[in-house]
Amino acid sequence: NAGVTQTPKFQVLKTGQSMTLQCAQDMNHEYMSWYRQDPGMGLRLIHYSVGAGITDQGEVPNGYNVSRSTTEDFPLRLLSAAPSQTSVYFCASSYNTRGEQYFGPGTRLTVT
Amino acid sequence: AQKVTQAQTEISVVEKEDVTLDCVYETRDTTYYLFWYKQPPSGELVFLIRRNSFDEQNEISGRYSWNFQKSTSSFNFTITASQVVDSAVYFCALSKGGGSQGNLIFGKGTKLSVKP
Numbered sequence: 001n002a003g004v005t006q007t008p009k010f011q012v013l014k015t016g017q018s019m020t021l022q023c024a025q026d027m028n029h030e031y032m033s034w035y036r037q038d039p040g041m042g043l044r045l046i047h048y049s050v051g052a053g054i055t056d057q058g059e060v061p062n063g064y065n066v067s068r069s070t071t072e073d074f075p076l077r078l079l080s081a082a083p084s085q086t087s088v089y090f091c092a093s094s095y096n097t098r099g100e101q102y103f104g105p106g107t108r109l110t111v112t
Numbered sequence: 113a114q115k116v117t118q119a120q121t122e123i124s125v126v127e128k129e130d131v132t133l134d135c136v137y138e139t140r141d142t143t144y145y146l147f148w149y150k151q152p153p154s155g156e157l158v159f160l161i162r163r164n165s166f167d168e169q170n171e172i173s174g175r176y177s178w179n180f181q182k183s184t185s186s187f188n189f190t191i192t193a194s195q196v197v198d199s200a201v202y203f204c205a206l207s208k209g210g211g212s213q214g215n216l217i218f219g220k221g222t223k224l225s226v227k228p
Contacts, residue, residue: 027137033215033216035216040220040223042218042219042220043157043203043216043218044218045215045216046122050198050213058215088155090157092157094218097207097215098145098164098166098207099162100147100159100162101147101216102159103149103156103157103159105155105156106155106156106157
């Protein structure tokens, strides 16, 4: 099993550009989520999904969209990048909402 | 509201010392789950332990041990005989664990530096 994979590992965007961060898992996990990590802030939840076709907002959803068309994939879309979205983004998955979450390696995004 | 507090921002110890990382949580739920994650300098997040609110037994795994006390809303993590490889940021996290409430609330982390 590859576990949770994320692409790209690094990305630089200009303000106003859009892009999609990819996340995939091969563990047949129902629950997937996106977090951002900023210095001194811990990790904060952006969006999550409890199964294919079901998504909901987390603590900091503004400026991001998600969709879940398959169990395996959970892409995160930045609609119009802003410098405040400079961060490290982690995707996570778990078998259910009571289990431990397994994290991908992260995507380091810089918006100039 | 749920909240996780890790009051120790940074800790520095010398190899072979024991070190305890504190975690205090707030929740009104009777059912909840507590977690510890390790983030080494390479940046990945590594799951260490999960504990549910009905299980107050302490746990030991090699040099790692966890002390869960509902009376003080604490879930502290002790590393015995620390090693340089233990240098990392450690996060404590809390979740309700039911339905769409499984999202993790993280503390801000404690950076542990173990010097040789």
